[in-house]
Amino acid sequence: MEVHCTNSIENIWDPTMECLPRHELQALQLRRLQDLIRRADAQVPYYQRVFRDAGIHPEDIRSLDDLQRLPFTTKDDVRTYSMTEMMAVSMDRVVRLHASSGTTGHPTVVAYTRNDLDLWSDLVARIIRAGGVGPSDILQVAFGYGLFTGGFGLHYGAEKIGAAVIPASSGNTLRQIELMRAMKATALVCTPSYALHIADFLEKEGVKPGKDIHLRFGLFGGEPWSENMRREIEAGLGISATDNYGLSEIIGPGVSGECPVKNGLHISEDHFLAEVIDPDTGQSKAIGEEGELVLTALTKEALPVIRYRTRDICRLIPDPCSCGRTTVRMTKVQGRNDDMLIVRGVNVFPSQIEEILLEVEGVQPFYQIILGRKEALDTIEVQVEVRGEVFSDEMKGMRALEEKLRQRLHTALGISVKITLVEHRTLERAIGKSKRVIDNRNF
Ligand code: DLL
Numbered sequence: 001m002e003v004h005c006t007n008s009i010e011n012i013w014d015p016t017m018e019c020l021p022r023h024e025l026q027a028l029q030l031r032r033l034q035d036l037i038r039r040a041d042a043q044v045p046y047y048q049r050v051f052r053d054a055g056i057h058p059e060d061i062r063s064l065d066d067l068q069r070l071p072f073t074t075k076d077d078v079r080t081y082s083m084t085e086m087m088a089v090s091m092d093r094v095v096r097l098h099a100s101s102g103t104t105g106h107p108t109v110v111a112y113t114r115n116d117l118d119l120w121s122d123l124v125a126r127i128i129r130a131g132g133v134g135p136s137d138i139l140q141v142a143f144g145y146g147l148f149t150g151g152f153g154l155h156y157g158a159e160k161i162g163a164a165v166i167p168a169s170s171g172n173t174l175r176q177i178e179l180m181r182a183m184k185a186t187a188l189v190c191t192p193s194y195a196l197h198i199a200d201f202l203e204k205e206g207v208k209p210g211k212d213i214h215l216r217f218g219l220f221g222g223e224p225w226s227e228n229m230r231r232e233i234e235a236g237l238g239i240s241a242t243d244n245y246g247l248s249e250i251i252g253p254g255v256s257g258e259c260p261v262k263n264g265l266h267i268s269e270d271h272f273l274a275e276v277i278d279p280d281t282g283q284s285k286a287i288g289e290e291g292e293l294v295l296t297a298l299t300k301e302a303l304p305v306i307r308y309r310t311r312d313i314c315r316l317i318p319d320p321c322s323c324g325r326t327t328v329r330m331t332k333v334q335g336r337n338d339d340m341l342i343v344r345g346v347n348v349f350p351s352q353i354e355e356i357l358l359e360v361e362g363v364q365p366f367y368q369i370i371l372g373r374k375e376a377l378d379t380i381e382v383q384v385e386v387r388g389e390v391f392s393d394e395m396k397g398m399r400a401l402e403e404k405l406r407q408r409l410h411t412a413l414g415i416s417v418k419i420t421l422v423e424h425r426t427l428e429r430a431i432g433k434s435k436r437v438i439d440n441r442n443f
Contacts, residue, residue: 011260011323013129013161014122017270018325025326028270030064032298037061037070040304043088046081047306067273068284072294072307078108078249089113089302099147100248101222101433107147110248111302117156119299120251123268124157127257130266130323131219131242133187135162140180142190142198143222144170144432149252150222154189157254163187170194171431173201180213187217192225192233192241193434196365199236200425209238219244221253223433224335224351228358232365243332249308250295256330264317264329271299274328275307276316279337290315292337293330311337313349341371341437343378346415350436353382353417356408362390362401366427371439378441381418382409383427391423 012018020028038058040047051057054071061067078086087094095114099107112120133139139158143150151169158165166183168176170190176198179185188195195218207213215237221244233241244257245265255272256265267274273296276285285291293310297303313336317329335349342348350369357363364385372379384405390397402419409417 011129011132011134012325013126015324018126018266018268018327020270020326022326025269026064029273029298032270033064033067033273033296034058034061036296036298036304036306039088040306044304045085046077047304064273067275067296067307070307072282072309073305074309075108075249075311078305078308079106083109083111083303087111087302088304094302096152097147098149098152098248098252101148108249110149110252113301115301116251119271120153120254121156121160123251123254123271124153125160126266126268127242127244127254128154128157128161128163128219130257130259130325131187131244132217132240132260133158133161133163133219137186137217138164138166138184139187139189140166140168140176140183140185142168142170142176142188142194148432149246149248150189150191150432153246153253154219158189173198173431174205177202177205177207177213180215181207184214186214187219188215188237188239189219191222191430191433192220192229192243193223193430194432195220195233195237195241196229197429197431199233200364200366200429203236204425209236215239218242219257221245221257224333224349226351226355226358227332228355229365232358245312245330245333247310247312249303249305250297250310251300255295259321259323259325261321261323263321264331266321266323266325266327266329269327272297274316274330276314277309279311279313287316287318287328293333313337313340339437341369341380343371343380343415346413348380348413348415352413353409354436356412357382357384357405360401360405360408362387363405364424366424366429367436368427369437371437371441373441379418380415381420383420383422385424385427386421388424391421 041058093113094111096112099109141154145151218239218241242258246253246255256267258265275294276291279292293312295308297305312333314333315331367384370381405419
């Protein structure tokens, strides 16, 4: 196949597939979709039932638009039906099990065949190369190794590109820094909140990025993070930071990732079909409109998933990217539909609050949102850390900062928020995905 990348292909792991002309990509997607529906119809008890109830036959899928005739798969479906009902292969072909992080409800168990693991490491290799990391890099994996897909996913992807992997796992921040220093790590992967914690720790210990440690790149994902948070992490660690996205039900990390342009995350569309729908009505949205991301895993052997409702809110960006990849991009995920706060009738994502807080001088990137109820009305309080000099400043400075934050949040969100400034390094730190919201409202 001809390679159509216009730019440097140095940071493109699989230029043939990542830069496929759109018409060739769509033809491949259709062949893979037809094959997926045939496999699901022949081998997956759950989809056999769903197709029968909806009167769908594999030969009905004649174009990519026919995807919309298929019913959605939800997290509840994946949870309610046993794994064997969802699987397209027998257990003797399964070589690995993982589980979703279970941010909402029980975790979901997911299975991989050997081919699935090969595919997964190849897809993660794409995002690692896109994030700037190459074979001469030394990459510290500070995601948890275990049921969570982050640790093992990034580990095998990094080995595939030939980088040297430090399998540090998450936690024990002092040791992370010692490892980074001793093994001369040049790249770090973990959640963005853990990256911030590491950056803060470096500052506390007097370790200087660029002098004592030599990180150049960071690939972060697993939870939402704002552009302002990116700036804080890049400055604190002295690196270029890229976002990557994925979910266990689809494969884990490796679904999409940013290239050096940092304007959206390229979706590996030769393996995942992406749609955006209205989360309330389930109606398809036009490309470019915001809504819930729905993904179909075209090529996975053990657990094929058709039109999986991710609950993640984003937009698709169809315009060509100057990096040369031809794949559609998704914007940074604002948050999960079910993490959206509804405060006195107003919809707010924690990431919107984060973006506003971090615009203000003196504020540290550590905060917590506390919801309550007073006289039948919702209350919202944001506790946010401030720099030492601000905190020890006379009360006037503190009150002025509180007022500034209150006004900015009111203007941007249309609700009044109580601001409580707290001393630097007093809020709890996350070593994995952070829990930003404490909801004390009893429904
Ligand atoms: O978090 C997979 C992953 C690991 C992705 C490491 C990237 C890096 P789960 O535990 O199943 O899988 O959680 C999936 O996490 O539906 C999103 O709500 C959220 N999420 C993942 N990546 C991002 C991101 C892994 N870059 C759920 N931005 C997803 C925002 C993210 N949210």
